Amino acid sequence: MTSDGWQLTEDIDDFLARAGDFLRSRPALHNTPLTDLEKLRLGAPGTQGDQAAAFGRLESAGEVHAVFYLTRRGRLGLTRLSAHRTNRLAARLAALGHRPAHVIADRATATAFAEAWQRHTGATAAPFWRTHLYRLGTLTPPRPGPAGRGRPAGPDDREQVVRWCREFCVDVGEQASVDLIDAGAWADSRFGDRHFTFWESPDGAPVSMAAGTSLVGGMIRIDPVYTPAQLRGRGYAGAVTAAAGRAALAAGATEVVLFTDPANPTSNALYQRLGFVQVDDFAGYRFS
Template sequence: MDPMDAVVHVTLESFDAATHERLTADPVRNTVALTSLDRIRRSPATEEAPILITFHDRGEVVGSLVRTPPWPFQAADLPLDAVELAVSVAGRVDPDAPGVTGPRERSEAFATATGKECRETLATRQYRLTTLAPPAVEGTSRMATEDDVELLVAWREAFVAEAVPEAPPAPAADAMRTSLRLGQGHALWVIDGTPVAWAAASLPQAGMTRIGPVYTPPAHRRRGYGAAVSAAATQWALGQGAADVLLFADLTNPTSNSIYQQIGYEPLDDWAEFWWKH
């Protein structure tokens, strides 16, 4: 008899009690779950209820699977020997999930085990800051305020349309105001009073902060503004006490991967996202 079993948690409090020590012990790998669940804790009224599953081996928690609708399952903490069980339970409690994301080996194993026809929609590389090296670029940085919501919403929508076109629509204005109200960092790079690039940074969780999205409108690209605003957001995160500052770069974009390394980030792991075909 297989000793592995799964528990579907009906409250975030129950899930936290089972997984807090486990997830915070490795905040780099569990960055997406930690930041997305923190957002729900801070503003539960604006978020859909998450899907929260833990896996147990002889009573000990050995992994978890999280989904914060409308996004795919997050498989960073999914043990490979629990994949078949995870697919079975997830299919029962959340049949409308659109896909899965996480470190490539884990997300690909989950996607394959579903037996569904899927496509890889995103291949990224996870980076972690070593020593920040801000570039010498014309302009200055400032942190965004409520007055910048309209601009940030437009840029976020442009970023999603370009980088994650399969993403479901979201109430961008409300989400952006909530993000600012909760104290998340939104850095702008400014030339002669005009913002030309944007980078967001999450509040530290277990000493970890993640940078992203990073967006420069096409008219302002190839001038170093993306690197500069990423460095500014990184500096903000360090000022908030972050020990691990992370970001993800699209592997199909060699420019961004090079830029992040130039300002002090080192590659850690490759992630992949798969969405089911309908």
């Protein structure tokens, strides 16, 4: 046992054997670590060369209270920590010579780590992501809904999916994802492992799409949801999100979650009408 309680390793299998139950105990709050760690464990496309520099679990009396993971590309993920423990983790990582490029966590933890990292290293921290986390309570499809039906996207829909994912990234300012898609590195993008659902009009034309992550820890995250600009305002986003939610439940998910932009009251209200309930706020900070 170390003086600060953190147990560090570079062995993901050993880490998950010891910390997996903790991560699965709160799959909604831990949705990002669950999906990130599963991709690292499987060596999924886009993770080659991005193996973890360190995995850590905060443990006392045989019980895990928090975890972090830091990839070689500098992605630091944290579960909820007190400000005091966050400060001690920042000091530990700095002393070991680790240099995260950014941190993502619940807003309180991410903010506390960014402030602690500045104190210990002098690095500048700049916010780049803020979001609400919602989990699905009782799915309530829109009534009345738009004409048409939901259906899973298949291999023949690949070109449509790629084009709409690019348009989505342009809309939300995710230039790094646009660059990967434009370079033909679809598998390396954050969409390469998604399962897509279309809402199609009665004539069979796709008009909106939503996607879900693979099932891990009983959880599926819906991301992204996209409707082309010229087709918005017709109820398609609500219909396709409900269809993706049904698909997630049918796949065995006990928790279905999604992130929303706090600055978009329309989408937040829509997801609440569908039965999603806000759980927490999350944030990300980049470091110089």
